[in-house]
Amino acid sequence: MIGTLTLDQLRVLTTIAETGSFSAAGRKLGRVQSAISQTVTTLEDTQGVTLFDRSGFRPVLTDVGRVLVAQAHSVLASAARFEAVAAGTRAGVEPELAIAIDPLVPTAAFIDSLHALRTAFPYLPVSFSTEGLGGAERRLRRGDAALALCVLLPSVPEDVAALPLLGIDLVPVVSPVHPLAGLDRPVTAADLDEHIQLVLSDPAAPDGPSYGILGTRTWRFVDLARRLDFLLAGLGWCRMPDYLVAPYLADGRLRPLTIEGDPARATGPLTIYAAHMRNRVLGRAGSWLLGELQTRLA
The missing domain is CATH 3.40.190.10 (Periplasmic binding protein-like II)
Structure with missing residues (x-):
């Protein structure tokens, strides 16, 4: 019971709307037509509305009936989810x-x-x-x-x-417009120290554990997309996941950096x-x- 409603009343209402008649709804639900009619009458009386126009050969939903059928579908779906979550919890499935x-x-x-x-x-x-x-x-x-x-x-x-x-390979990359891209040799720690390294960091612990930071000049980012924007604009270099930068390396929008004695190479993938x-x-x-x-x- 939901206030003056029952789920059974809502189920009867939606079944009539789906099948097109009281008798067809009765057959689908395994009930006599008089029981279906009584359920609808009770629902109309308790709610103070007319759900069906019965003047023709078949009952036709009124305007308010059409709106309430949609609401009934929503309530029945929610009730089904409620029961499914409860049943799942009994079977060892977490509620969320x-x-x-x-x-x-x-x-x-x-x-x-x-x-x-x-x-x-x-x-x-x-x-x-x-x-x-x-x-x-x-x-x-x-x-x-x-x-x-x-x-x-x-x-x-x-x-x-x-x-x-x-494992994620983090590859050092830079924009072709960046000065490091113009060096025709592996870059050294001294080269990197002159330029900004774009670093992905923990906003709650900026001085916490880091991976692959070599330079002393760092700009810190929380998300990869924003850091990628700055990287493509030539504002610094960084290590990026290989799966993410592969298309940019393929079309020349980024270039790989070879770092002399790179300590990150010894640690392998992340x-x-x-x-x-x-x-x-x-x-x-x-x-x-x-x-x-x-x-x-x-």
Whole structure:
């Protein structure tokens, strides 16, 4: 019962609208026509409206009837989601799955996995947030996210369960209009020290762990897109994910830099993890998504 309504009344109303008659609705719902008529009459009386014009051979929705049928569909859909979430929770599915993602994570495979998650758990409420560097881990620790796709620097904390998903090569690049692009040799630390390095940083901890910073002159950015704009404009050099800059290198809008004695080359690719707190075990949907991501990115 919802106030003076019942879900059954709304179901009868929408079924009549779909089938076109009281008798057809009765057949679909397995009830006699008189029961359908009585349900509609009760609904009209309690709401003080006329839902159907019965003057013709078939009942025709009134203007208010058409509006209320649309509302009834919405209420019934919400009720179905309510029941599905409750049933899923009884079966071990979390009532909501909150996911946070760092800016360096490539999104294509993740989007495909989210589509698959929606198919596997169609009624699961999913919340999603993109974070600055380090933000996804903070959301995990605050309990605002159950799962994070993130970089963990300088290493994986002991209280975080982290599954390595893929490695990201960060390649040093520069605009062809930048002075460093005109050097016909590997650049040195002294060369780089004269120019601005565009750095992706954690806005909440700007002096925290960093990766691949060589120069003393840095401009700090929270998101990759803004940093890419500055890079293409020739305002500095930086390390960018290879998957992101590949088309710009191919068409000449960016050029690769070879750095003499680059310490980042020795450390190899930067690892992207799927992480959750060890003391908060993932539910069925989160575990399913974790396996899906691992399979898709393998």
